[in-house]
Amino acid sequence: MQLKRLCTLGAAFLLLPVCATPALAAEEIVVNEDISVSGDYDWTRFANDNITLNVYNWGLYISDGSDDSVDVVSAFEELTGIKVNYTTFDSNESLYAKMKSGGASYDVIFPSDYMVGKLIEEGMLAPLDYDNIPNISAIGEEYLGWDFDPDNTYSVPYMWGTTGLIYNTTMVDEAPTSWSALWDVQYAGNVLMFNNSRDAYAIAAKRAGLSLNPSSVEEVDQVMQDLQDQKSIVQAYVMDEIFDKMEGGEAAMAPYYAGDALTMIEDNPDLAFVHPEEGVNFFVDSMCIPSTCKNKEAAEMFINYMCETSVGYANCDYIGYSTPITAVWEMLDDDLKYSPIAYPGEDVMSKAEVFVTLPDEINAEMDSQWSQMKSYDESGGSWMVVIFLLGAVALSGFNIWRKLRKKMRDNY
Amino acid sequence: MLRSKASRWVAAPYLVWMAIFIVVPLFIVIWYALTNADGAFTLQNLAEIGRYSSVFARSLLLAAEATIICLILAFPVGYFLSRLRANKQHIMLMLVMLPMWMNFLLRTYAWMTLLEKNGLINKLLGLIGLGPLNMINTSGAVVLGMVYNYLPYMILPLYTAMTKIDDSIIEAAQDLGCSTFQTLLRVLIPLSKPGIATGITMVFVPAVSTFIISRMLGGGSNLLIGDLIELQFLGNSYNLNLGSAMSLALMVIVLLCMSFTSSFDEEEMEGVM
Amino acid sequence: MKTQNKRLLQRAYIVLIFGFMYLPIAVLIAYSFNENKSRTVFSGFTLDWYRSLFHNEMILSALGLSLVLALVSSVLATVLGTLATIGIHSMSRRTQLIVNNISYVPVVNPEIITGVSLMLLFVLLQKAGIGGEGGIFGWFTLLIAHITFNVPYVIFNVGPKLRQLDSSLYNAALDLGCTPRQAFFKVIMPQLTPAILSAFLICLTYSIDDFMISYFNCGTMQTLPIAIYSMTRKKVSPEINALSAIIFLVILAIILISNHMDSRAYRRNQAAIRKGAAEV
Numbered sequence: 029m030q031l032k033r034l035c036t037l038g039a040a041f042l043l044l045p046v047c048a049t050p051a052l053a054a055e056e057i058v059v060n061e062d063i064s065v066s067g068d069y070d071w072t073r074f075a076n077d078n079i080t081l082n083v084y085n086w087g088l089y090i091s092d093g094s095d096d097s098v099d100v101v102s103a104f105e106e107l108t109g110i111k112v113n114y115t116t117f118d119s120n121e122s123l124y125a126k127m128k129s130g131g132a133s134y135d136v137i138f139p140s141d142y143m144v145g146k147l148i149e150e151g152m153l154a155p156l157d158y159d160n161i162p163n164i165s166a167i168g169e170e171y172l173g174w175d176f177d178p179d180n181t182y183s184v185p186y187m188w189g190t191t192g193l194i195y196n197t198t199m200v201d202e203a204p205t206s207w208s209a210l211w212d213v214q215y216a217g218n219v220l221m222f223n224n225s226r227d228a229y230a231i232a233a234k235r236a237g238l239s240l241n242p243s244s245v246e247e248v249d250q251v252m253q254d255l256q257d258q259k260s261i262v263q264a265y266v267m268d269e270i271f272d273k274m275e276g277g278e279a280a281m282a283p284y285y286a287g288d289a290l291t292m293i294e295d296n297p298d299l300a301f302v303h304p305e306e307g308v309n310f311f312v313d314s315m316c317i318p319s320t321c322k323n324k325e326a327a328e329m330f331i332n333y334m335c336e337t338s339v340g341y342a343n344c345d346y347i348g349y350s351t352p353i354t355a356v357w358e359m360l361d362d363d364l365k366y367s368p369i370a371y372p373g374e375d376v377m378s379k380a381e382v383f384v385t386l387p388d389e390i391n392a393e394m395d396s397q398w399s400q401m402k403s404y405d406e407s408g409g410s411w412m413v414v415i416f417l418l419g420a421v422a423l424s425g426f427n428i429w430r431k432l433r434k435k436m437r438d439n440y
Numbered sequence: 441m442l443r444s445k446a447s448r449w450v451a452a453p454y455l456v457w458m459a460i461f462i463v464v465p466l467f468i469v470i471w472y473a474l475t476n477a478d479g480a481f482t483l484q485n486l487a488e489i490g491r492y493s494s495v496f497a498r499s500l501l502l503a504a505e506a507t508i509i510c511l512i513l514a515f516p517v518g519y520f521l522s523r524l525r526a527n528k529q530h531i532m533l534m535l536v537m538l539p540m541w542m543n544f545l546l547r548t549y550a551w552m553t554l555l556e557k558n559g560l561i562n563k564l565l566g567l568i569g570l571g572p573l574n575m576i577n578t579s580g581a582v583v584l585g586m587v588y589n590y591l592p593y594m595i596l597p598l599y600t601a602m603t604k605i606d607d608s609i610i611e612a613a614q615d616l617g618c619s620t621f622q623t624l625l626r627v628l629i630p631l632s633k634p635g636i637a638t639g640i641t642m643v644f645v646p647a648v649s650t651f652i653i654s655r656m657l658g659g660g661s662n663l664l665i666g667d668l669i670e671l672q673f674l675g676n677s678y679n680l681n682l683g684s685a686m687s688l689a690l691m692v693i694v695l696l697c698m699s700f701t702s703s704f705d706e707e708e709m710e711g712v713m
Numbered sequence: 714m715k716t717q718n719k720r721l722l723q724r725a726y727i728v729l730i731f732g733f734m735y736l737p738i739a740v741l742i743a744y745s746f747n748e749n750k751s752r753t754v755f756s757g758f759t760l761d762w763y764r765s766l767f768h769n770e771m772i773l774s775a776l777g778l779s780l781v782l783a784l785v786s787s788v789l790a791t792v793l794g795t796l797a798t799i800g801i802h803s804m805s806r807r808t809q810l811i812v813n814n815i816s817y818v819p820v821v822n823p824e825i826i827t828g829v830s831l832m833l834l835f836v837l838l839q840k841a842g843i844g845g846e847g848g849i850f851g852w853f854t855l856l857i858a859h860i861t862f863n864v865p866y867v868i869f870n871v872g873p874k875l876r877q878l879d880s881s882l883y884n885a886a887l888d889l890g891c892t893p894r895q896a897f898f899k900v901i902m903p904q905l906t907p908a909i910l911s912a913f914l915i916c917l918t919y920s921i922d923d924f925m926i927s928y929f930n931c932g933t934m935q936t937l938p939i940a941i942y943s944m945t946r947k948k949v950s951p952e953i954n955a956l957s958a959i960i961f962l963v964i965l966a967i968i969l970i971s972n973h974m975d976s977r978a979y980r981r982n983q984a985a986i987r988k989g990a991a992e993v
Contacts (some may be wrong), residue, residue, distance in 0.1 A: 034626040037939065044734065049931070082933040084933070087943060088948075089947060094748070113933055113934075114771070115935055115943070116931055116943050118943075118946050119675075120962070121674065121675060121676040121677075121678065122675055122676075124678060125673065125674045126673060126674060128678055129673065129674070129678075129680070129836060130836045130839050130840070130848060131835075131836070131850055131930075131932060132848070132850050132931075132932040133848040133850070133932070134935045146924070167521075176535065182711070191823060217574065223660050224676055225676045248641050248645055259661060262576050262659075262661060263659060264576075264577045264660055264661065264932075265659065265660035265661055266659075267946060267947050268948075269945075269946060271749070271948055272752050272948060275751060276556065276558055276696060276751065276752065276754075277557070278556055278557050278576075283903070305464055317594075320848065324593055325804060340671025395677035395678070395679070396677060396679075397556060397678070398676055398677060399668065399672075399677045401490070401510060402660070402661070402663045402667075402671075403492050403495040403663045403668065405492065405494040405495075405497075405498060421696070423696075423699060424696060424699035427699055447799055447800060448800050448803045448804060449800065449802045450796040450797075450799050450800040451796060451797045451799070451800020451801050451812075453793060453797075454793050454797030454800070454864065455797075455800075455812070456795070457793065457860075457862075457864070458812070458815055458816065459862070460834075461831065461834070461857060461860075461861040462816075462818050463815060464817065464834055464863065464952070465827075465830030465831050465833060465834040466830055468830060468834055468837065469829070469830045469833065472833060489843055491993055508813065516723075516726055517726075517727065517730050520723050520726070520727055521856065523789060527972070527975060527976045527979055528977075530972060530975060531968065531969075531972045534927070534968040534972065535731065535968075536734075538961075538964060538965065538968065539734050539735065539738060539931060540918065540920075540922070541739055541918060541922070541960070541961075541964050542741070542960065542961060543937070543938055543941055543957060544922060544924070544938075545924060545938060545945055546741055546941060546945075546949070546954075546957055547737045547738065547741070548719060548737075548945075549741075549945050550737035550738070550740040550741045551737055552752070553740055553744070553752050554736070554737065554740060559729045560740065581977070585958075588733070588734070588737070591734065592734075592970070596884065608823060610854045614847070616915065631943075641821065643717055644824065644832060645821060645822075645823055646824065647822070649823030649824065649825050649826070650943075652925075654879055656886065656945065666825050666914055667824055670825065671824075672928065673832070674828055674928075675927070680833070683829065684829075687825070687826045687829055687830070690825075690826060691822065691823075691826055693939065694823060695732075698821055
C-alpha cells in the first residue's frame with residue numbers, strides 16, 4: 029500500500045516545478061566548499077567535551093573522501109568538535125551478532141528495515157529525541173512510518189533502494205529478465221550470489237512465486253532447498269566483493285542492490301541492471317541509536333547532520349543509493365534523478381516487497397538452514413570424519429601403548 | 441641453581457594470568473557447548489554438529505592435503521638451507537621469514553588477483569595461447585592458499601632439525617653404500633623427525649581452522665570449520681552455544697592431531713620451536 | 714660434473730620456491746603503482762597512492778594502534794613470560810609439566826578458539842558489570858588478548874636457554890659474595906638476554922600480524938589487519954598496497970643491514986683468529 033503512495037508521490041515531484049528555494053542561505057554554517065549546514069542548530073555544544081562517537085555503517089556506504097568525493101565524516105568532526113570512530117560491517121546479521129554478543133558498543137548504527145524491527149523487539153535500540161533531530165522534517169513523508177517502526181520512534185531513514193540483477197552484457201546471450209537466470213545451467217560457474225541468508229532467501233522465494241517473508245518453517249525448508257540446488261551453478265557467495273568481481277568481468281550475473289549497481293556500471297559500462305519481473309525487495313536503511321549508547325545527544329546530532337541537504341547530497345552522489353531526503357533528490361543530476369535503476373517506476377514498485385521481522389522460530393530455521401545449505405557438499409564425504417576419528421583414536425592408542433611399554437621396560 | 445622457594449613466587453603473576461585468561465575461557469567454551477540459550481544443560485549442540493560433518497570432513501581433507509604438500513615442498517628447502525655456509529644460512533632464513541611479516545590477508549588477496557578468471561596467471565597463459573583455467577573459487581585454490589601461507593612454518597622447524605645433522609653422517613651413509621634414496625629414507629628422514637612433527641602441527645592446526653583463506657579463495661562455497669564457527673559467533677547464524685560446541689569439536693581434533701607429535705620427546709620439540 | 718648438475722638443480726629448486734613465496738608480494742607492490750583503483754586492470758604508473766596514504770586517517774590510525782599495541786603487549790608479555798620462566802624453573806618436575814602443558818594451549822589451539830573463548834570470558838565479565846557503561850571491549854581486551862597469546866612464546870623461547878645455563882657460574886657468583894639478586898642480574902640475565910630479545914621479536918611479529926584473535930576482541934577499535942580485512946571485503950585501496958610496499962622495504966633493509974653487520978663481525982672475528990694464530 030505504502031509503496032503505491034510512494035510512487036505516486038514520486039511522480040508528483042516530477043510534475044511540480046522546483047519550488048524549494050534555498051531559504052535563508054545567510055543563516056547557513058559553511059564547513060567547507062561542499063558541506064554547509066543549517067545555522068539554527070547548536071552544533072558546537074559538545075565541542076569541548078572530548079566525545080568520541082562510534083559509528084557502525086555498511087561498507088562503502090558514506091561519502092568518505094576517496095575518489096575525490098566529499099569527506100562528510102571529517103566535516104562533521106570539524107563542525108562539531110566530536111571525534112568519530114567510523115567502522116563498517118557487511119551484513120545486517122553481522123551487525124546484530126556484534127551487538128548481541130556485547131562485543132562492542134556503538135553510538136550510531138545503520139541497520140535495514142527488518143533488522144530495525146528485530147532490534148526494537150529485543151530492546152536494543154534507544155528511542156530518539158526529535159528535538160535534537162529537527163531535520164526529520166526534511167525526510168519525505170512517504171519514507172516514514174513503515175511497519176518495522178510505525179512512528180519512527182527508533183529510526184530515521186538514511187537511504188532506500190531495491191535489489192535487482194546486475195549482469196555483464198558481453199557474457200550473456202540475452203538480457204535476463206527473471207531471477208530464474210541465476211539457476212540457468214548455461215551460466216554455471218558464472219553466477220555470484222548474496223552471502224547473507226535474508227537476501228539470498230528473498231531471491232529464491234520470489235523466483236518460486238512466494239513471499240520473501242516466509243510464514244512457516246516448511247516454507248523456509250522448501251525455498252532453502254532451491255538455494256541448495258543452485259549451489260552447483262554459483263561461483264561464489266559474496267557481499268561487497270562483488271564490486272571487484274563484476275567490474276573485472278569475473279562473473280556473468282549477480283543479484284545486488286540497485287545503488288551499488290549504479291556505481292559498478294559507472295566503472296564498467298559493459299554492466300547492466302534489471303529489476304526481475306517476479307518482483308524485488310524494497311528496503312529502507314535507517315539510522316538508529318543502540319540502547320547502550322553513552323552520548324545519545326551527540327549521536328542524535330550526528331543523525332541530524334546526516335539529514336542535512338548538503339551532506340545527504342554528498343552521500344547520495346557518492347554511493348548511488350536512493351535518498352529519502354526530498355531536497356537532495358531535487359538537487360541530483362537529471363540522469364540519476366530519473367534513473368530507472370535508482371528511482372524505479374510504478375511497474376517495479378508495485379511488485380516490490382519489504383522485509384518484515386520474522387518470528388524467532390522461523391528466523392532460527394532460516395539461520396540453521398543457511399549454515400547447512402552453505403556446508404552442503406554434493407560429493408558427500410562425511411564418512412571421512414569417521415575414518416579420520418578412528419585413525420586418530422587408533423594412533424593415540426598406539427602411542428599410549430608404546431609409552432606404557434617403554435615405562436614397563438624402564439621399570440625392569 | 442635458582443631453585444630457591446622465593447624465586448617460585450616470580451611466576452605467580454603469570455600463574456594468575458594463565459588461570460584467568462587461558463583456563464577459565466576454555467571452561468567457558470565447554471560450558472556454552474553444553475548448555476542451550478536459556479542456560480540449561482543439553483547435549484543437543486554436540487548432536488547438531490553431526491549435521492555439519494561434511495564441513496568437518498572437507499576441512500580435515502584440505503588441511504591434510506595442504507600439510508602433505510607443504511612437507512614435500514619444504515623438505516628439500518630445509519635440507520639445502522641447512523647445508524649452506526653459516527652466514528648465508530642467516531640471510532636465507534630471514535628471506536624465508538620475510539613474507540610472514542607482510543599482512544597475510546593482503547598476501548591472500550594478492551592470490552585472488554593472480555588466480556582469477558581475468559587474473560594475471562590466466563592473462564599470461566592467454567599470451568601463449570593456453571587457458572583460461574578455472575582456478576579461483578575451487579577447493580584447489582583454498583589448498584594453494586594454505587600451502588602458501590603456512591609453508592614457512594614447515595620450512596623453519598625442518599631446517600632447525602636438519603642443522604643438527606652432521607654432514608659426516610650423510611657421507612658415512614653414502615660411503616657405506618646407501619643410494620641417495622636410501623640415505624633419505626634411512627638417515628635424513630629419521631633424524632629430522634622432530635622437525636617433521638613440529639612442522640606438521642604448525643601447518644595442520646592453522647590450516648584446519650582458517651576462515652579467511654576459504655572465504656577469499658574458495659568463494660564462500662567451500663565452507664570450512666573456521667567459517668562455520670565464525671558464522672555462529674559473528675555472522676549470519678548467531679548461536680553462541682552451537683559455535684562453542686563446534687569449537688570444542690575442533691579442539692578435540694587438534695588434540696588428536698597433537699598426539700602424533702607428542703610421541704616425540706618433549707625436550708626435542710622445544711628445541712625446534 | 715654430476716655434483717655440478719646437482720647443485721644447479723638445488724639452486725633452481727630454491728629459486729622456484731622463493732619465487733612462489735614472493736610472487737604475491739611482487740603483485741602487491743606492483744599494484745601500489747597502479748593508476749587505476751581496480752585490481753584487474755593496470756592502466757598506468759603513479760605515485761599518488763603513496764601521497765594519499767599519508768592523508769588517510771583511517772589507515773594511519775589503524776597502523777598506529779597496531780604498532781602501539783604490538784609494542785606494549787610484547788614488552789609486558791616478555792616481562793611476564795621471563796618472570797614466569799624463572800619461577801617455573803624452580804618448581805617441581807610435575808608442576809612444571811602441568812604449567813607448561815597449559816601454556817601450550819594458546820600455541821596449539823586454533824587462533825579462532827583462543828579468540829572466541831576470550832571473547833566469551835569478556836562478555837561474562839561485562840555482564841558482571843566490569844568495564845562500566847561503555848562495555849569492556851576496547852583497548853584493554855585487545856591488550857589482554859595479545860599478551861595472552863604472546864606469553865607462551867616467551868616461555869618456550871627462554872625456558873630451554875635457562876635449562877642449558879651452567880649453574881656453577883651462578884653458584885660461583887654466590888660464593889664470591891654476590892647476593893642472589895646480584896648474581897641473578899649480573900650472571901644469569903646477560904646470558905638470557907639473546908633468548909629474551911628473540912622472544913620479544915617473535916611477540917612483536919605475531920602481535921602486529923594477528924587478525925583472528927583481535928577480530929573477536931577489538932570492540933570498536935581497528936587494528937591494521939582488521940582495517941585491511943574490512944577492505945578485502947570490498948575494495949582494497951591501493952594505499953594499503955603502498956603501505957605494505959613501504960613495510961616490505963623497511964624490513965628488507967633491516968635484514969640486509971643486520972646481515973651486513975653480521976658478516977663484517979664474522980670476518981673481523983675470523984681475521985682476529987687468524988691473527989691470533991699467527992702470533993702464537
